[in-house]
Amino acid sequence: MATSFPVLGFDIGGTKIAVCLGTSEGKILASGRVDNKERHPDDVLPELVAMGKKLIAEAGLKNSDIVALGIGSPAPHDIPNGMITTPTNMKKWVNVPIRDYLKNAFGIEAYMENDANAGALAEWFFGAGKQCRNMLYLTMSTGIGGGIITNGHLVQGHNFLAGECGHFSIDLNGPMCNCGIRGCYEAYCGGRALAMRMQRELADKPDHPIVKYAKGNYDDIDLVCLEKAVRDGDDYACKLWDEMCLRNAQGIGSLINIFNPEMIVLGTLAWAAGDLFMEPMFKYLPQFCWDVQLKSCKVIPSVLKRHIGEYAGISVALNCLYEQGRFQPWQN
Ligand SMILES: [Zn+2]
Structure with missing residues (x-):
């Protein structure tokens, strides 16, 4: 296969879907977004196809020039059958066979992977983790999603559900996690869990700086409000932030001992x-x-940052080609 070839990627999110046409060397040729907030897949799927075709045309290419397409999908899903099943933040997407829909619409091979795994692949091929053989990626956003690269391969697991780095219990008596396990790492450090905790603990303190940063709207309290109050030196915010950093160290430190990665x-x-x-x-x-x-592991922030979604979908396609011996990363 040529050293550089085009692939198409879809990164499915609960508010938007990133569509991206890129090369196997990580050059983004064209990208766009499709709104997915509370929308039905019957309306969204045709728009994904239209956007993909528009990007391909803009780059002066044809569908048949695209070697493969990849999809990063929120859990829960059925990866072997290419289905989004019942995602919590996409209530209308129930048992949607997105992989085969896109495969048939474009007439090219299609692959699907968990969205956090897709993020890990993106950082591995094109971001901080280039050339690594053992690395982990943690999403650290509304939840703590994870992806694991071990001995130069993505760890997928028996049911393609491996890498749930946010869902091991770090405290028997801890808060109940969204997933039903008590004391998960995510229940202490996920953005959603922390926002709910602040809403609860500040319920009778409408004048608190965190509430003010949310313009008085408790539903808008988030980690950005917390961070601002920490920078102001607010006592409650600083204490909560410190506890969150400690719990992150507990989660990350445990992962370092289990996987002995060269990079997180x-x-x-x-x-x-x-x-x-x-x-x-x-x-x-x-x-x-x-x-x-610890001494041999670099723990660093993402290099791709907010652009990771653009690389995630194409990285899913490239990883499948890599596992088939049809793509070799980092040739330059
Ligand atoms: Zn959990």
Whole structure:
């Protein structure tokens, strides 16, 4: 196969879907977005096809020039059958055979992978993790999603459900997680869980700086409001932030001991908050993993940052070609 060839990617999110035409070398040829907020797949799927075809035409290409397409999909899903099943943030997408729909619409081979795994592949092929053989990626956004690369391959697991790095319990008596397990890493550090905690704990404090940063609207309280209050030096915010950094160190340190990675790439929170997050997390990290593994592991924020969705879908396609021996990353 030629060293550079085009692939098409779809990164499915609950509010928007990123569609991207890129090359196997990571050059983005054209990209667009399709609105997916509370919409039915019968309306969204034809728009995905129209957007994909528009991007292909804009690049002066034909469908038959595209070697494969890849889809990053939110869980839960049925990866072997290419179905989105019952995602919590996309209530109208029930048992949608998206992979075969897109495969038939474009007439090219199509592959699907968990969205956090797709993010891990994106950082591995085109971001911070180039050339790594052992790396982890954590999304660190509304939830703690994860993707694991071990010995130069994405770990998919028996049911293609491996890499759920946010859902192991770190405290028997901890808060109940969205997933039904008590004390998950995500229940302490996911953006959604932290927002709900702040809404609850500040319910009778409408004058609190965090509530003010949300313009008085409790539903808009999020990690950005928390970060601003921390930078102001608010006591409650600083205490909560410190606990969140400690719990992240506990989660990340455990993963370092289990996987002995050479790199852990951290998503949204790490690149958005920077040293405000990284410094206290690094301070606590030695409590939770052995020295040898820690010293040989780089823990760094995402390089692709908010553009990761553009690379995620094409990386899913490329990983399947890589596993078939049809694509070799980092040739340049
Ligand atoms: Zn959980």
